[in-house]
Amino acid sequence: MKRDTEIFDIIRRERDRQMQGIELIASENFVSDQVMEAMGSVLTNKYAEGYPGKRYYGGCQVVDESETIAINRLKELYGACWANVQPHSGAQANMAVFMACLNAGDKFLGLNLSHGGHLSHGSPVNFSGLMFKALEYNVKESDGRVDYDQLERIARQERPKLIIAGASAYSREWDYQRIRSVADEIGAIFMVDMAHPAGLIAAGLLLNPVKYAHIVTTTTHKTLRGPRGGAIMMGQDFPNPWGKTTPKGEVKMMSALLDSAVFPGVQGGPLEHVIAAKAVAFGEALTPEFKLYQQQVKVNAATMAQAFIDKGYHIISGGTDNHCMLVDLRGKFPDLTGKVAEKALVAADITTNKNMVPFDTRSAFQTSGLRFGTPAITTRGVKQDRMAYIVELIDTVLSNPESDANIAKVKEQVNKMMKQYPLFAW
Template sequence: KYAEGYPGKRYYGGCEIVDQSEQLAIDRACELFDAEYANVQPHSGAQANMAVFFSCLNPGDTFMGLDLSHGGHLSHGSPVNSSGILYHPVAYHVNEESGTVDYDEMEQLAKQHRPKMLIAGASAYSRDWDYERMRDIADEIGAILMADIAHPAGLIAKGLLNDPIEFCHIVTTTTHKTLRGPRGGMILMGEDFENPWGQKTPKGEIKMMSAIINSAVFPGIQGGPLEHVIASKAVAFGEALTDPYFEYILQVKKNAAIMARAFMDKGYKVISGGTDNHLMLIDLRSKFPDITGKVVENTLVKADITINKNMVPFDSRSPFQTSGLRVGTPAITTRGMKE
């Protein structure tokens, strides 16, 4: 059934049950992440990101995100994505020697380009993030700091990684991956705040960011929410609040650490020298310079081992061939694998 709007403020009648399920998802998300605000309607992580872009930027505005070829995500400024088409992205990078985010370069670029928004987060990065330093950089130039925690959300929720809620104005995530819920997205804020651009309500009051983000999601970029998925999100958040989930996600992290060590012991280069989260990026050039990630991916799938080819920082190959692999442990941990 259609349920355009939000709990208690729908455009259709007969939404009493979906109001209850959506409010349950919101309440559980806020409890899980110690947040004051949650929007559980985004259909995906990319939709959640786009809603934040719509909320904080005007077309042509400058923002900063991690370079796609260094582990960033399409929705953080790729030229083939709406984020790179409608807005002006400036990319920061990882340090070639350490394989970790170069915060000094980030700060220099931020002062040079003065973006309106700075994005923390990646799709192929195995280390924790220094949200506190990024907030200092953002505050110095008057920028919004957004964290996309789609990959490590489960680890963050259970206190196993640095918490972006404490330092970032806005946090986005998917609800699958390490949260083990249905495919979908979500937007969080540790504390609601007045929008810094002075947008006002019809009554002349300064709009809160929660109202601006809600309007960006609906009716800004989406119509009716997927209430069957939102009910599943509520179930997943409930599971993530339990002790068995903590045991699971802790095992995910342990498995990733020992797997990364095993690859390095066999002579493979793991970017950044290991992992803090659930995944690792393996540079094949260190051991098999003539073999591409595509070849390895296609070979392993014949043995029912699913990994994905992935570019590594400073890769000379295309994203359709790649010199690396991205490997993660959430799925095999769900199946019961331990160290």
């Protein structure tokens, strides 16, 4: 067959873009060659509806092995008693939990999207907000940290069936114990979506939510540095009332409900090539090198946050405990929107994303904030001694975002710097 040069040229251009720039999107990372190799393997050819040992197709005996290894490695990584590695994405992992735990219209409580929450935690344009009754808690305006008093108040008043912790733009540790206590008090299920800090948690650098929550979901492609995908875990299985009783009087355990919610509930055939790549990534995450990598991610983030503060920027909550930070641009540049800032930085090959800040005065399309994260540049080998320089480059762009000459000068410096951190061999 004729080579599709149209698409492969685009892939080459994207490779160049990734190599040349400073990647600061908090949810992105660069996978290892062996993770990439597993993803691009013959396993993509296999249909395997069902689970290892219980498939709806023949010829699954080999992929049964890789899926079982993925499950076992994930359980080992977080000390979980049960795991499902089939969710195609984080949003689908969350959807399966909703499906297993709630009926349409049931109440649940999650972090406000504009305070750092995720779409799949109750946004009115997402299945979670469309099919279920979403309630939300905020962060406090005074210190940018989760308002646990408000969370408890709403939980006691509204008695949601599910409480969700976890966020897309929150830089602080969570008080899982406190949320679990109120969930127990009102008989709610407590779910943690650890998609963002999953890698730091695997390395033991943040509290492990598997010890506190009934159910934990994650993505595999952010700090965890695996292929694009999701997973679900439990620290223990739950008898009634968390199970459902079948007409035959059997109690279906939560693990069985979750398995059926993933398949056939919200998905069809699993992506066995991605599942094999997840297994490779979980194997990497179990090594001492991964722990060192995560320590560096954290040190880089703390150093970068301090460098922003030193330059007069306002960081929500005043710093970070994890891999990311949220800059409120209004502190230094009251007239600069996140939208304009993102565009100018991208033009200088510094990739980041505009983000609403808590109590934002602008819309989600404009925003007053930028979100930054260090997982990707740390994978490239950038250490804390370069953080002040990166912030200097960002500050130069933001101080004069309309000047093409200013942007071109910074871009040159960015490209020169990133040449020192090789990325792809091909």
